[in-house]
Amino acid sequence: MAFNAKFSEELSKVLFLELSKENVKKLFNMDIDNSIYVPVRTYNIIDKVKFGEDLAKIPMSFFIEGMYYVLGADPSFRFSNEYVRILSTINDSDIFIKGKIGECVKSKKYNDAYIMLKGLAQIEETKDVYDKMIVLLETLRAQYSEYKNEELEIIETAEKRYNDYALPYLYECIIRKEENDYDKALFCINNYIAKGGKQTPEVTELKDSLKLVSDYEKGKEILNDDPTEALKLLIPLTNEFGNDATLYYYIAVAYRMLENYEKAIYYLNESMNIDSNIVEVVNEMGINYACIGDYDTAIVYLRKAFEVTKSVEICTNLIMCYVNKNDLKNAKIHLELAKKLNSEDEVVKEIDQYFLKNKI
Template sequence: MEYVNHLKSKLSKLIFLEINKEVLAENFNIPELRKSREELFLPLSPEYIAENINEDLTKHLPFGEFVKGMYYVAGADPSFNQIPVYRELLVSLHRETVIKGLVAKLIVEDKQEEGLIYLLGLFTIHGEKDVLKNLLVLLEELSVKESMYQQALLRYADIAIEQELLEGHLFKGSALRFAGNFSQSLFHLREYLRLGGEETKEITDEMEFLDRKARITEGEAILYENPERFLELVLPLLSLEEDNPKLLLMIAIAYRMLENHDKALYYLNDALAVDQTYVDVLNEMGINYAAIGNYKEAVNYFHKLFSEVRTIEILTNLIMCYINMGDLEQAKKHIEIGELIDSEDEILLEIKNYMRKLEQN
């Protein structure tokens, strides 16, 4: 996952110093350290390195900087091979309150990502539910700015659900909304309330929003196979989605498929009022005008659109309009352009064959 690699890359700025295990075991009463066959390397905190970059880092080292460094490594890479040893050390030292204070300080200073790493470290080492809740809050904030953290939000929300934290469902709902899975997002918000979560106005509004989006997504899946059912699903939602040009376009497509071109054009004009540059809406306008025999108006839309988006699909629509208008000269000119774009396009080949038959007659 992207965020995992991103956090691991943070370790490259740390300095690890080899520490005598016997001294640590003696001073901090951790006899288990002596059982480890591996050498012990402790990281200095990134803050200490940044502030003492020009100093000899092997002299006058406060042990607290190693403590911070170990939490930092545990957050940036929970699979780091010395994490079990770090856990023994940190659990025996009881410095988590200091690290929680550091997290608060970093967040106030708008260093959210650094704060996140220490929070992840706290959770990796101690697994406290309160830390997990704070972690989810911060991950949700970061997910708004950086999409890679949406993966982390989903992962730790699942962990919270496994630990029977109500908030897990709340934050999983948030993660799924980021991913565009509105129906599952709504399910987890309902689970949050069913299990005893507090129903606030914000949650109620969010559930109404998700229900609306889930219905639209359901409708989109059946638009072309069942336009009537699509309209039944989405038209009642339109008063709250009237500034949604994609929905207006889909409604127009449904009406076109039902051969109600007047209504299709009505909704297309509404969509253009929201977004005048929406390419698919402009294309649909041309298709509808062509369907009612107004080829001159259709040509205006297709010609304008083709000058901006030079696709073979738009060009073949334009060519057919010229043919239906009887302007075979323009049709031939645009067929030549089409051959430069994609000479093997099936529709273009059919048009060329049709043109040959017209000329023979």
């Protein structure tokens, strides 16, 4: 949803009344060059009609509410600058609109409350106003996910506006965590604390959990390039994620890459003790047994994995196990299976050429 357009649509709920520059001077004690259109929310007009009141006698409060509403719905509206000037000259207009915002929150009209609060921010850009905008947006986002971008935009504005402002980082942390961007979430919660945010037990628990998950994700990310560093991150996590079979699998992969096959097999067994149905673990077990030359055991595991996945990669691993144990009959049978699965696979082509060259 394009939120600028969405909020601009809210202007359909507003009636614009033309005021001459003389009337602007009379009503608001402000000099302008030309006439302007001043907003009144339609529900206010409807209520006056309903109760038989004189429309010629529109209360100042209607104009105040309308101008704040338009400023929030569309800050680039044609007469926004004039509205800011007018509202800045009206005594206690901020107190009045805060009361209207409170009424909207009490009646759960959160969208209206947010729009007027955003309008107030055009005049009173304080931490307190940002606090309330962010909390309101969090409430709205819980009901409608499309409010996320609006909340992130307000959070970013607040973070840039104040160097010592903690709260926006807490709510950005929550959003980034939901996006599975754990590094960014951890960065945000650390900033929240560094800028003076309260370290409640909940915040401490959030920070600790994000650190663990961030290490987990980083460990997986660097696994292929730096298995030693990956192990430094992943092994300590077994204290917290001891029932995570996948964690033991990644540790095993790192050890295999370091050619420590016995340790790899140990961690694969730990993984299978938790969950014996993870195909990747079964396949990895076969690969490690093949690496230590125990081809019979390797074939047992690889066949189990192949029966489930029909993966050409596992099939080629099986072929090489059969070749290494000189079982050429099964090697050729599985080569034909691999060709049927994917004759264009580069490993399949290499094995086929090897067989032809060696007349197997």
